[in-house]
Amino acid sequence: MDDKLAALAAEVEARAQQVRDERELDELRTSVLGRKGGRLSQVLAGLGKLPKEERAEFGRRANEAKARIEASLEHARRRLADAAVEQSLARRYDVTFDALPPHRGSLHILRQTLEDVASFFRSRGFAIVMGPEVETEYYNFEAMNIPADHPARDAMDTFYVGPRTLLRTHTSPMQVRSMLAYPPPIAILVPGKVYRRDALDARHAFVFHQFEGLQVDRGVTFAHLKGFVTDLCRALYGEDRRTRFRPSYFQFTEPSAEVDVSCAVCEGRGCRTCGGAGWLEMGGAGMVHPHVLRAGGYDPETYTGWAFGLGIERIAMVRNGIDDIRLFTENDPAFVEQFA
Ligand code: PHE
Numbered sequence: 001m002d003d004k005l006a007a008l009a010a011e012v013e014a015r016a017q018q019v020r021d022e023r024e025l026d027e028l029r030t031s032v033l034g035r036k037g038g039r040l041s042q043v044l045a046g047l048g049k050l051p052k053e054e055r056a057e058f059g060r061r062a063n064e065a066k067a068r069i070e071a072s073l074e075h076a077r078r079r080l081a082d083a084a085v086e087q088s089l090a091r092r093y094d095v096t097f098d099a100l101p102p103h104r105g106s107l108h109i110l111r112q113t114l115e116d117v118a119s120f121f122r123s124r125g126f127a128i129v130m131g132p133e134v135e136t137e138y139y140n141f142e143a144m145n146i147p148a149d150h151p152a153r154d155a156m157d158t159f160y161v162g163p164r165t166l167l168r169t170h171t172s173p174m175q176v177r178s179m180l181a182y183p184p185p186i187a188i189l190v191p192g193k194v195y196r197r198d199a200l201d202a203r204h205a206f207v208f209h210q211f212e213g214l215q216v217d218r219g220v221t222f223a224h225l226k227g228f229v230t231d232l233c234r235a236l237y238g239e240d241r242r243t244r245f246r247p248s249y250f251q252f253t254e255p256s257a258e259v260d261v262s263c264a265v266c267e268g269r270g271c272r273t274c275g276g277a278g279w280l281e282m283g284g285a286g287m288v289h290p291h292v293l294r295a296g297g298y299d300p301e302t303y304t305g306w307a308f309g310l311g312i313e314r315i316a317m318v319r320n321g322i323d324d325i326r327l328f329t330e331n332d333p334a335f336v337e338q339f340a
Contacts, residue, residue, distance in 0.1 A: 004043050005065040008032070012069045016076040025080065029073050033066075040066060109339035110209060110328055113316040114191055117211055120235045121189040124228075126213070128189045131174040137164040139173035143295040144252040159195050159206075167195035170309055171212035172252060175288065178214065179296025184303050185217035191312070202324040209312035214288070216298060216305030222255065222287055225306035229285060233261045236315060242268070244279055253286025253307060264318070273321075280318055283310035 012032055019025045032039045044062055047055060107115070118128060140146075141153055151157075152169070159167040174190040190212040198204040213232075215224065230243040241264065245257040259282045263274035270276040285308030290300035298305075313325050320339070322328075327335045 004046075005061055008039055008043060009065040009068040009072075013072040016072040019076050019080070022077075022080060025073065025076050028076075032069055033073075040069065104340075106340035108328075108336065109316050109320065109322075110312055112339065113312055113319070114209070114211070116236060117232075117312070117315070118189060118191070120232055121213065124187075126187045126189045126215075128191070129174065129178055130192055131168075131171070131177055131190060133168055133193055133195070134161060135166060135168040135173050137166060139176055140166060140168050140170075143176040143292065144172055145289050145291040146251045150251070157197055159197055168192075169196055170194050171210045172307070172309060174212055175214050175252070175292060175307055176296045179216065179293070179298050184298050185215075186305075187215045187217075189213055200326065202326065205313070205325050205329070208325070210283075210309050211312060212307065212309050214305060214307045216288060216293065216303050218303060220304045220306060222306065225285060225287070225308065228306070229259055229308060233259075233282070237261055237264060237319065245285070248284060248286075250284055250286055252289050252292050253284075254289050256284065256286035259283055259285050259308065259310070261318070280314075282314060283308060285309075 012028070015028055016025070019028060030038065035041060040062075047058060047062075050058055121128065137153075140158075141148075141150070146152055158169055161167060171190045171192050171194060174188075174192075178186060178188050178190070191209065192211070193207055194210050195207050198206055200206060213228070215228070226243075226245060229245075233241050233243045242262040244260040244262070246260060248256045248258040250256040260279035261282050262268045263271060263278055263280055265271050265273040266278060268278035270278045274280050285306065288305040288307050293300040293303060293305065313328055316322060316328070317325065
């Protein structure tokens with residue numbers, strides 16, 4: 001009997017070293033330890049035939065053999081598990097492979113556009129100032145010479161956030177705020193968000209970016225405005241872009257003009273990009289109205305100035321052939337990464 005136990009334990013140990021997968025291991029386990037018909041139970045069945053005095057010793061040995069068998073099976077199970085891990089590692093990872101370069105973020109195309117604008121202004125000695133997006137009716141309208149009954153004040157166009165408090169509809173309120181903060185002469189760039197109650201479509205957004213240029217000094221004329229804006233458009237669009245001033249009307253400038261830049265695609269002849277006009281509208285400009293200078297505490301008899309307001313999205317669209325203003329805020333990586 002002892003021999004049979006030892007032989008069985010040795011055999012299981014040897015076979016456990018050979019099993020190649022979980023299924024073979026299970027088969028081996030059932031064939032040896034299975035309650036019905038397992039090889040160990042078969043050997044133990046002989047127990048009853050032994051003389052009484054040998055039974056205790058046999059029981060001890062049987063337990064030993066069983067423990068040895070279980071250890072062999074457990075050893076095999078671990079070997080298989082380790083091998084499985086090794087295999088999956090080998091399949092998925094090659095630790096000798098060159099690491100991929102980390103993904104770097106980049107400036108959004110609107111920020112890049114603003115940086116180009118800012119460096120132009122900086123190179124001409126302008127200070128860059130920022131103003132509040134939540135503005136009072138006074139700075140947004142009254143100080144800008146827009147009377148209370150003017151349609152631009154209509155709730156259709158303006159987001160009110162409280163009594164006489166609104167989201168600024170343009171960066172122009174910073175003209176008066178800056179004049180009040182700094183004595184003349186002044187030369188500033190004011191970039192920032194502006195808000196309008198417009199329905200969202202390919203060309204309109206209810207929040208977009210503008211930048212305001214303002215220069216006030218003794219003897220500043222419309223010629224200075226034309227020269228500055230023409231240079232700016234050349235810097236932004238290329239040396240052969242032409243700039244055009246059309247008579248227009250703003251309450252806060254006199255005279256006023258609408259600034260156009262020649263279409264880069266058709267060079268002024270008219271095409272689909274410019275809707276046949278040959279020119280693209282960039283924004284408004286003009287000589288600062290005496291009312292505005294006075295609101296800023298500057299004497300209009302001594303000082304004159306020019307101001308203009310351009311849309312940053314507009315510039316980015318024209319420069320990069322972007323045909324939908326919504327793309328700027330949707331944050332689709334396929335769009336954003338084109339300008340990375
Ligand atoms: N504030 C005007 C607008 O938003 C643009 C402008 C600025 C016009 C300065 C003239 C002078 O349309």
